[in-house]
Amino acid sequence: MTAQILDGKATAAAIKSDLTARVAALKEKGVTPGLGTILVGDDPGSQKYVAGKHRDCAQVGIASIQRELPATATQEEIEAVVRELNEDPACTGYIVQLPLPKGIDENRILELMDPDKDADGLHPMNLGRLVLNESAPLPCTPNGVLTLLRQYGVEIKGAEVVVVGRGVTIGRPMPLLLTRRSENATVTQCHTGTRDLSAHLKRADIIIAAAGSAHLVRAEDVKPGAAVLDVGVSRSAEGKIVGDVHPDVAEVAAWISPNPGGVGPMTRAQLLVNVVEAAERSVD
Numbered sequence: 573m574t575a576q577i578l579d580g581k582a583t584a585a586a587i588k589s590d591l592t593a594r595v596a597a598l599k600e601k602g603v604t605p606g607l608g609t610i611l612v613g614d615d616p617g618s619q620k621y622v623a624g625k626h627r628d629c630a631q632v633g634i635a636s637i638q639r640e641l642p643a644t645a646t647q648e649e650i651e652a653v654v655r656e657l658n659e660d661p662a663c664t665g666y667i668v669q670l671p672l673p674k675g676i677d678e679n680r681i682l683e684l685m686d687p688d689k690d691a692d693g694l695h696p697m698n699l700g701r702l703v704l705n706e707s708a709p710l711p712c713t714p715n716g717v718l719t720l721l722r723q724y725g726v727e728i729k730g731a732e733v734v735v736v737g738r739g740v741t742i743g744r745p746m747p748l749l750l751t752r753r754s755e756n757a758t759v760t761q762c763h764t765g766t767r768d769l770s771a772h773l774k775r776a777d778i779i780i781a782a783a784g785s786a787h788l789v790r791a792e793d794v795k796p797g798a799a800v801l802d803v804g805v806s807r808s809a810e811g812k813i814v815g816d817v818h819p820d821v822a823e824v825a826a827w828i829s830p831n832p833g834g835v836g837p838m839t840r841a842q843l844l845v846n847v848v849e850a851a852e853r854s855v856d
């Protein structure tokens with residue numbers, strides 16, 4: 573079996589095309605959505621992701637507001653920029669690019685954001701709303717994973733899903749989305765404390781690998797016909813992306829997301845969805 577590719581690039585392009593029309597309609601009503609980004613430090617990966625977010629904004633007509641601070645920025649200096657964007661009427665939604673440099677209290681920064689401007693869905697108020705089944709902006713990567721599965725008709729209802737990883741952007745919120753009544757999946761969350769990862773993976777209909785551990789998921793761990801989403805990012809010595817999923821998995825799985833070109837572009841598209849939906853709510 574050779575797996576069908578879950579093409580995140582193509583799916584994200586279709587989402588952006590729909591958003592372009594919706595942004596134009598908002599502008600006719602006098603509302604211009606504006607996405608702010610706060611980037612602290614000089615991590616090349618983060619710089620690339622933030623640059624991509626602003627390229628996407630330009631493509632669909634969303635205004636861009638960029639704030640950059642050096643790696644030496646203090647907690648207070650970052651908090652001052654958060655307060656500034658909370659007050660800026662041109663900034664209808666914003667994100668703080670993660671991770672922040674060591675020594676910065678990330679949770680305090682997220683808590684300081686205006687939850688109504690939280691374009692990432694990572695503010696504790698919005699994560700709490702998700703737990704309570706209330707309407708909230710959805711975390712971008714988990715929502716991107718779901719959108720990709722739906723786009724390719726992968727059955728989520730009743731599926732045994734294994735999520736590998738427990739980070740704040742993917743691992744923690746992913747099961748919250750999958751276990752909503754609308755999705756009705758059964759989820760096992762694995763992490764570095766899991767005793768027999770392989771045994772869990774072998775039972776999974778859907779694997780979401782977000783551990784950041786190169787080639788962690790091997791062909792022999794995967795049930796034939798499973799869907800495998802590769803979300804993890806490690807870098808080779810040459811700086812190339814190495815995912816959590818070994819390339820041989822494509823011979824066993826029925827669906828596989830490439831990395832790059834799978835979940836990454838979907839993360840960016842879902843961010844724009846959150847910005848546009850928030851702007852639409854403001855004119856409803």
Ligand SMILES: Nc1nc2c(c(=O)[nH]1)N[C@@H](CN(C=O)c1ccc(C(=O)N[C@@H](CCC(=O)O)C(=O)O)cc1)CN2
Binds near residue numbers: 620712741831839
């Ligand atoms: N505030 C946030 N910080 C981080 C998030 C997040 O959702 N919000 N997620 C990740 C990084 N991320 C978004 O910020 C992100 C990761 C990957 C991509 C992407 O398009 N990747 C491309 C490859 C790019 C390359 O060549 O390096 C792909 O997969 O095709 C976009 C966004 C951590 N931080």
